[in-house]
Amino acid sequence: MSQVVDLILDEIAARQGIEVMSFGTGAKMGKDEAAKTKHFKEFEADFYVMISPNSSAPGPTAAREIWKDKKVIVISDGPTKKDDRQALEDAGFGYIVMKVDPLIGAKTEFLDPVEMASFNSDAMKVLSTCGVVRLIQEAFDAVIAQADAGKDLELPHILVSAQKAVESAGFNNPYAKAKALAALHMTDKVAEINFPACFMMKDIEQVTLTTATGHEMMRAAAQLAIDAREIEKGNDAVFRKPHMKDGSQKTKTKLYEKPQ
Numbered sequence: 001m002s003q004v005v006d007l008i009l010d011e012i013a014a015r016q017g018i019e020v021m022s023f024g025t026g027a028k029m030g031k032d033e034a035a036k037t038k039h040f041k042e043f044e045a046d047f048y049v050m051i052s053p054n055s056s057a058p059g060p061t062a063a064r065e066i067w068k069d070k071k072v073i074v075i076s077d078g079p080t081k082k083d084d085r086q087a088l089e090d091a092g093f094g095y096i097v098m099k100v101d102p103l104i105g106a107k108t109e110f111l112d113p114v115e116m117a118s119f120n121s122d123a124m125k126v127l128s129t130c131g132v133v134r135l136i137q138e139a140f141d142a143v144i145a146q147a148d149a150g151k152d153l154e155l156p157h158i159l160v161s162a163q164k165a166v167e168s169a170g171f172n173n174p175y176a177k178a179k180a181l182a183a184l185h186m187t188d189k190v191a192e193i194n195f196p197a198c199f200m201m202k203d204i205e206q207v208t209l210t211t212a213t214g215h216e217m218m219r220a221a222a223q224l225a226i227d228a229r230e231i232e233k234g235n236d237a238v239f240r241k242p243h244m245k246d247g248s249q250k251t252k253t254k255l256y257e258k259p260q
Helices: 031-042 058-067 082-090 113-129 132-148 162-169 174-199 204-234
Strands: 048-051 072-076 094-098 157-160
Touching: 031 058, 048 058, 058 072, 072 132, 082 094, 082 157, 094 132, 113 132, 113 174, 113 204, 132 157, 132 162, 157 162, 162 174, 174 204
Parallel strands: 048 072, 072 094, 094 157
Antiparallel strands: none
16 A cells, blocks of 8 residues: 555645655664654645555554654554554554555565566555545544634544455445455455565475465465446446546546546
8 A cells, every 4th residue: 555655645746835845764674764754744734644564563653653753553463452552542553454454475486576566566456446545535534624624634544354355345246346345355465465475484385386385376466356347337327536726536437537
C-alpha cells in the first residue's frame, strides 16, 4: 500500500481543499530512520499516516514514540492480536491492520530488484481490485470530513480481514466476489509460506524453493483478482467511486454513465 497510499485521496489530482505530502525512509525502517522522521513535523497537518510492515518492530515503535503527540493512523500488517491493537488505541493511535498483506521472499538467494518489483505489482493487483484500497480510501475520507467540519478527529481502528476487504470492493457478480475472496486468502497464505524461509531456514534449496513457492502463489492470486474484475467488465458492472473536486464521492457501474 505504500506505493499508492498518498494517491488514493486524490486520484486525478483535481481535488480541492486537500494537500498531501509524502516522505519515506527507503527500504530500511530501523531506529536511526525513525529518528530522522522528526524533521517531517515542520509540515503541519490535520493528521498523519505512518505505514510500515510489522509495526511492532523496533523502528516503527521508535517512530510512534516520536509522533505520539500527533494524530497518527498506523497502517501495517500487525499487530493482529486484540490486546496489542487495543494498546495502540489506548496510546492515541488510529490503525488499519491488514491481515491480508503478503510477506515478500526477502532472501538474497532468491530476491533481486526485478523479482521484488514483480511481487509488489502482483500484491498491488490484489489489494486494489479486491477491496483494500477502497476500504482505506473511505477510512481516510471519513477523517478528512471530520477535519473539514472542525471536529475532534476520531481515528479509524480497523482490522482488515479477507472478508472485510472483499465487502468493500463492490462486486456485483458472486463468482467475481468468490475469486476476489480466494485471492485475498491466498495473499494471506503467502506470508505464512515465506516467513520460515525469511527467518528460519538456512539450506539454500529449502530457502529458494519456499520463497519461489510463495511468489508463485502471489502471482496466482493476482490472476484471480484480474479474473474477478474481468467478470465484472463482462457484465458492464465494474463499481467505481471517484472523488469529485469538492472531495465528495460519487458512484457508477456502467462504463458510459456519469458518476451519480
